[in-house]
Each structure stands twice: as structure tokens, then as C-alpha cells.
Amino acid sequence: MFQKVLIANRGEIAVRIVRALRESGIASVAVYSDADRASLAVQMADEAAYLGPSAASESYLSIAKIINAARVHGAEAIHPGYGFLSENAEFAEACETAGIVFIGPPAAAIRQMGSKTAARKLAIAAGAPVVPGSESAIENAEHAKKTALRLGYPVLLKASAGGGGKGMRRVDREADLEAAIRDASSEALRAFQNGEVYLEKLVLEPRHIEIQVLGDRHGHMIHLGERECSIQRRHQKVIEECPSPVMTEHPELRERMGEAALRIARAANYSNAGTIEFLVDRDRNFYFLEMNTRLQVEHPVTELVTGMDLVQWQLRIAEGEALTVRQEDVRWSGSAMECRIYSEDPEQQFLPSPGLITRLREPAGPGVRLDSGVYQGWTVPLDYDPLLAKLAAWGPSREAAIARMRRAILEYEIGGIRTNRAFFAEIMDDEAFRAGELSTAFLEEFMGRRRVLEPTGEMEAVAALAAVLGRRAPSAQSSLGLTSRWLESGRESLLR
Ligand code: MV4
Numbered sequence: 001m002f003q004k005v006l007i008a009n010r011g012e013i014a015v016r017i018v019r020a021l022r023e024s025g026i027a028s029v030a031v032y033s034d035a036d037r038a039s040l041a042v043q044m045a046d047e048a049a050y051l052g053p054s055a056a057s058e059s060y061l062s063i064a065k066i067i068n069a070a071r072v073h074g075a076e077a078i079h080p081g082y083g084f085l086s087e088n089a090e091f092a093e094a095c096e097t098a099g100i101v102f103i104g105p106p107a108a109a110i111r112q113m114g115s116k117t118a119a120r121k122l123a124i125a126a127g128a129p130v131v132p133g134s135e136s137a138i139e140n141a142e143h144a145k146k147t148a149l150r151l152g153y154p155v156l157l158k159a160s161a162g163g164g165g166k167g168m169r170r171v172d173r174e175a176d177l178e179a180a181i182r183d184a185s186s187e188a189l190r191a192f193q194n195g196e197v198y199l200e201k202l203v204l205e206p207r208h209i210e211i212q213v214l215g216d217r218h219g220h221m222i223h224l225g226e227r228e229c230s231i232q233r234r235h236q237k238v239i240e241e242c243p244s245p246v247m248t249e250h251p252e253l254r255e256r257m258g259e260a261a262l263r264i265a266r267a268a269n270y271s272n273a274g275t276i277e278f279l280v281d282r283d284r285n286f287y288f289l290e291m292n293t294r295l296q297v298e299h300p301v302t303e304l305v306t307g308m309d310l311v312q313w314q315l316r317i318a319e320g321e322a323l324t325v326r327q328e329d330v331r332w333s334g335s336a337m338e339c340r341i342y343s344e345d346p347e348q349q350f351l352p353s354p355g356l357i358t359r360l361r362e363p364a365g366p367g368v369r370l371d372s373g374v375y376q377g378w379t380v381p382l383d384y385d386p387l388l389a390k391l392a393a394w395g396p397s398r399e400a401a402i403a404r405m406r407r408a409i410l411e412y413e414i415g416g417i418r419t420n421r422a423f424f425a426e427i428m429d430d431e432a433f434r435a436g437e438l439s440t441a442f443l444e445e446f447m448g449r450r451r452v453l454e455p456t457g458e459m460e461a462v463a464a465l466a467a468v469l470g471r472r473a474p475s476a477q478s479s480l481g482l483t484s485r486w487l488e489s490g491r492e493s494l495l496r
Pocket of ligand 1: 131156163164165200201202203204206208230232235279289290440
């Protein structure tokens with residue numbers, strides 16, 4: 001068993017990992033930058049190591065500083081969390097060279113999945129479905145035209161080194177193809193120092209569904225089912241859930257996608273926790289998209305439904321333990337969803353809203369889990385991702401989970417900064433959402449049908465009154481037809 005582990009991350013995920021370590025009797029070392037001196041993770045961990053200036057390049061992204069901190073503090077292993085160095089094959093190798101265990105997959109698997117064209121080839125070789133597309137990178141305009149004609153328009157240009165939507169271009173007709181290739185290629189070159197692009201058939205209004213896999217270092221691999229992540233904005237996930245409403249209606253889809261995910265992970269000689277992303281079209285055809293070789297932000301919904309602690313398993317697997325859970329032991333119970341609470345203003349094009357948290361009341365109670373990285377008096381820095389916390393709710397059914405989520409959102413109060421908290425209450429009340437009619441187009445359509453009134457001073461006074469009423473009778477809020485902006489400004493004028 002490890003005695004001490006360093007957490008190469010910050011925010012809520014660092015806190016999540018401190019908790020798992022403490023439960024296992026392992027000492028934790030948090031790391032911090034100037035902006036994070038007083039972070040919750042630093043306060044909660046057994047030890048803390050200063051990395052440097054707030055800029056991530058000089059702190060959380062510095063391989064040398066992090067390896068050095070692990071050496072100085074005597075940590076035998078490093079958990080990278082998500083983002084930062086978590087999918088950096090060189091970091092995984094540097095850990096190994098320093099005699100430190102990297103809590104994650106082998107460096108070779110990280111590297112292979114980092115190339116989207118290599119990952120696609122691997123999936124094809126493993127017999128998993130991929131979106132129809134070019135065999136490899138586009139060589140010239142003629143090659144692109146021939147391929148697009150075979151696929152049929154619309155097509156999608158993607159960067160080989162990409163991910164997260166950068167360097168992606170939709171092309172609807174041949175006349176636009178050459179210019180789009182130039183655009184996508186130069187964007188990819190700037191972003192990834194690699195201008196290679198390839199073509200795929202465009203899947204219209206897909207669902208984004210991913211499969212969680214877990215493998216040990218002895219060749220055992222299981223999947224823990226799916227998470228539906230279709231509700232996203234600009235490739236940033238906003239709500240995730242397990243099970244996917246489509247799987248509840250078609251359970252055989254889970255089995256087929258789970259098997260495809262296992263074939264891909266095995267072909268990559270994968271171990272530890274990983275996620276295989278798929279697109280699912282309206283006819284429930286599924287296609288491999290990419291593999292994320294890390295613990296994901298949204299892992300709590302899988303934990304709530306399977307009862308398995310993914311971070312604990314990551315630690316055991318990294319220690320060389322064998323998986324004791326067989327595929328037939330995995331059971332899915334009830335329904336869970338997660339809302340990502342960001343310090344951003346939904347009424348100002350989701351602009352970041354950093355600053356001092358002057359008031360905080362956190363939701364709790366049956367079926368509610370809050371993974372938070374903040375406290376009252378903490379100043380949210382502008383330097384990093386604006387994720388404050390992840391609010392998750394579990395219920396015996398999707399309806400029950402939605403009811404709990406709605407209740408928890410109304411309990412949650414964050415003062416001093418703008419957050420997207422109340423925005424989620426509106427989504428929970430949305431008919432299409434409640435019906436489980438999800439696709440990656442959901443949020444844009446939702447924003448379109450949402451009534452947004454810019455409140456005047458008078459309206460704010462009404463909202464303040466309504467917020468008071470709402471505390472006594474939450475139903476008064478919806479019967480007054482209040483938008484989240486009204487409620488939020490009402491609450492804030494009360495907190496001032
Ligand atoms: C697609 C697609 C439709 N057809 N590929 C976006 C990010 C990158 N990881 C892959 N993405 C997509 N690839 C084909 N052939 C639609 C998307 C996409 C998307 C995928 C997952 C989650 C959200 C998305 C939002 C817009 C587009």
C-alpha cells in the first residue's frame with residue numbers, strides 16, 4: 001500500500017482525491033500556486049507543496065516542479081486528476097523515470113489515444129464501429145473531394161491531433177471543401193503544432209454517450225456502463241447523467257457499447273480508469289469518437305449508480321492489486337445526474353465571474369452529493385477553469401433524481417460572485433429535458449426558447465420579494481414565472 005501520494009491538481013478534484021486517500025489511510029500532499037495558497041485542498045491535505053506563480057505553465061503544468069515536490073515530500077505516487085498533466089505521456093514517463101508511480105494508464109496508451117487518427121485505426125482494428133471517414137490524414141484536395149463524395153455531404157473536417165472541437169469544420173458542399181481544409185489545417189497547426197486533418201461523415205444532432213472502463217495490470221477489464229453528456233456548451237459539459245435515458249429504453253445498447261469499449265481498451269493495453277466516447281445517432285447507431293485516458297470530471301454519477309469508488313480503484317490498481325469485481329458483479333441502481341457549478345454569468349454570455357465568495361450555503365440531505373473546492377471567504381481566481389463544484393443527485397428513478405436536483409439547487413446559495421446555479425433549476429423544469437430528449441443541440445435550443453427579460457430596478461424589487469416568498473413556498477417561484485436572472489438578483493439583493 002502507498003504511504004503517501006501527491007495530488008498534481010487543484011480545486012474540487014484535489015479535494016475528492018484527498019478524501020479517497022484519507023479513507024485508505026494514505027497521507028496526502030496537495031500542491032498549490034500563488035493563487036491557491038489558501039485553497040480548500042491545501043487546508044484539507046496532510047501536507048502541501050508550493051509550486052510557483054499562478055500561471056499554470058509555472059505551476060500545475062510544470063513537470064519538473066511537480067516531480068521535485070513529490071521527491072521532497074517523499075510521495076511514492078502521483079494522482080494527476082483531470083486536465084493539466086493528466087493526459088501527458090511525457091509526464092507519465094517522467095514519473096516512472098523518477099521512480100514514482102503515475103496513478104493512471106501506461107504512457108504508451110496515453111500517447112496512442114492522443115492521436116485521433118491512431119485511435120480511430122485502433123478502434124477499427126478492434127472491430128468497433130467508427131464514423132465513416134477517411135482512412136487517414138487528407139493528402140490533397142483531390143483526395144478530400146473523392147472521400148467526401150463517397151461519404152456524402154455534410155462532412156466534418158477534424159484535426160488528427162485535436163479533441164475538444166478545435167480545428168473542426170463542417171462542410172456542406174464540394175465548393176467549400178478546399179477553403180475549409182486550409183482553415184482547419186492552419187487552426188490545427190496553431191493549436192497542436194500539427195496541421196494534419198481528416199474527414200468524417202457528419203452525424204446530425206447526436207447524443208454524446210461515454211462508457212467508463214476500469215482495468216487492472218493483470219489483464220482484467222470491466223465497464224461500468226455509460227454516462228450521457230449531451231448537455232454541453234461549446235464542448236464544455238454542463239449536465240451529465242447515468243443511465244442515459246436512451247439506455248433505459250434500450251438496455252441492449254449498453255451491452256453492445258460496453259463490449260465495443262472493452263475491445264478498444266484491450267487493444268490499447270489499457271489499465272486504470274478510462275472513458276470511451278461515442279456518438280449515438282437518432283437510429284441508435286453508435287460510433288467511437290475518442291478515448292479519455294484519465295479520471296473524468298463526471299465520474300461521480302457512475303459512482304452513485306454502481307456504488308463503486310473509482311478513485312479508490314485507481315489507487316488499488318496503481319498499487320498492482322487485481323480487480324475483484326467481475327463484469328457480472330456490476331449492478332446499476334437508480335439514476336444520477338450532475339450539474340457543473342461554474343463561476344460564470346449565464347446572462348452575460350457565460351462570462352467568467354471570479355471573486356470573493358461572501359456567503360455559502362451548501363445543499364445536503366438524502367441522495368445529494370456535493371464535490372466542492374470552495375468555502376465562504378475563498379476568492380475564486382481568474383487563472384483557472386471556473387468550475388466551483390459539482391452537484392450530484394441520485395434517485396431510484398430519473399424523475400426522482402431530477403426532483404432531488406431541483407431541491408438541492410434551491411438550497412444552494414453562493415453569494416458575492418455570479419454562478420450558473422439557478423440556470424440549472426430552469427433546465428430541471430424544461431419539458432424536453434424531463435422527457436430525456438437530449439442531443440448535443442439541446443442547450444442551444446433551450447437558450448432559444450428561454451424567455452430572458454433584463455430586469456429593471458422595479459423588477460429586482462419584485463424578485464427580492466419573490467425570493468422571500470420562494471423560501472416559504474418554492475412553488476411561488478415557478479408560478480410567478482421567474483427566470484433564473486430574477487431569482488438570482490432577488491437573492492443577491494437580500495444578501496447585500
Ligand atoms: C462529431 C460530431 C458529428 N459528427 N463527429 C466535438 C468534439 C470532438 N471530440 C468531436 N465532436 C463531434 N464530432 C461527427 N462525425 C459532433 C461533434 C460534436 C460534439 C461531440 C460530443 C459532444 C458535444 C459535441 C458538440 C458539438 C459537436
